[in-house]
Amino acid sequence: MVVSVDRGRWGCVLDGDPDRPVVCMRARELGRTPIVVGDSVGVVGDLTGSQGSLARIVKVDERRTVLRRTADDTDPYERIVVANAEQLLIVTALADPPPRTGFVERALIAAYAGGLTPVLCLTKSDLADPAEFTAAFADLDVAVLAAGQGDPIDAARDLLTGRVTALIGHSGVGKSTLVNRLVPDANRATGVVSGVGRGRHTSTQSVALWLPAGGWVVDTPGIRSFGLAHISTDDVVAAFPDLAEAVEDCPRGCTHFGPPADPECALDRLTGTAHRRAMAVRGLLADLASTPDWA
Known part of the structure; x- marks a missing residue:
């Protein structure tokens, strides 16, 4: 498993064991194949992990999940943030800086399209009531964790233990x-910024860190923009089995935005919980179409 990337060198752990680290280079035959934190790779050469040793990455396994973004909504070049994460912990503050639903919506869409289970993590919950902010995502059944200064993090530990979880946030x-x-021994740099998406990014490299009770958290650099040029409405709908089954009855070319653009969208014929979830997903898609990528 790749746990760090730095200037043409990849830090890996053998068989997922944090006590068996090796440093690797990319084999020439891989060319420019992207290798990111979370990738499962095949390595050969010196696997002792001793000082100055260097192994070679000769194979990148097929990714089970992928968290991607683009620089903006017009950039066709996809950047892979993390591979093979099971969960995406979307970290947002309830105050100082104030929360922005636009970023959370984009992160949710990226998680659904990439096969990750999203979790909303609210920091600074001691400074503001989370109820109003989280109400916007209630029908999506997104798990919510409070992580204010005075909040215990037992629930977060329980949710993350034994899994690979990527963390993103402004x-x-x-x-x-x-x-x-x-x-506790991560020693990740912390700092203060003047506003959302501005200021010094306290984490400059993605790195996977081993949790004391097992599992990995992948800390990623602070996000300035979150473009989703690579994602279609079908990618998002496909993440919900009941909605994916329903849209099989949609006419060809349906974008699932509903009337007037799509007067025959099958999502409008759903009832109960499925209909509420469909409308919540439709709301995500509508906000995505009208919200700038830095929101």
Whole structure:
């Protein structure tokens, strides 16, 4: 498993064991094949992990999940943030800086399209009531964790233990502080920024950190923008089995936005919980179409 990337060198752990680290280079035959944190790779050569030793990555396994983003909504170049994570912990502050639903919506869409289970983690919950902010995502059944300064993090530990979880968030929302609470010897740099998406990014490289009770958290650099040029409405709907089955009855070319653009969208014929979830997903898609990528 790749746990770090730095200037043409990849830190890996053998068989997922944090006590068996090796440093690797990419084999020439792989060319420019992207290798990111979370990738499962095949390595050969010196696997002792001793000082100065260097193994070679000769194979990148097929990814089970992929968290991707683009620089903006017009950029066709996809950047892979993390591979093979099971969960995406979307870290947002309830105050200082104020929360932005736009970023959370984009992160949710990226998680659904990439096969990750999203979890909303609210920092600084001691400064503001989370109820109003989380109400916007209630029909999506997204798990919510409170991580204010005075909040215990037992629930977060339980949810993350034994799994690979990626953490994303704007700079200054307390992501690195949370990581340091979860992994006491992580020593992730923390700092203060002047606003959402501005200021010094306290984490400059993605790195996978081993949790004391097992599992990995992947701390990623603070996000300035979150473009989703690579994602279609079908990618998002496909993440919900009941909605994916329903849209099989949609006419060809349906974008699932509903009337007036799609007067015959099958999502409108759903009832009960499925209909509420469909409307919540449709709301995500509508907000995505109208919200700038830095929100």
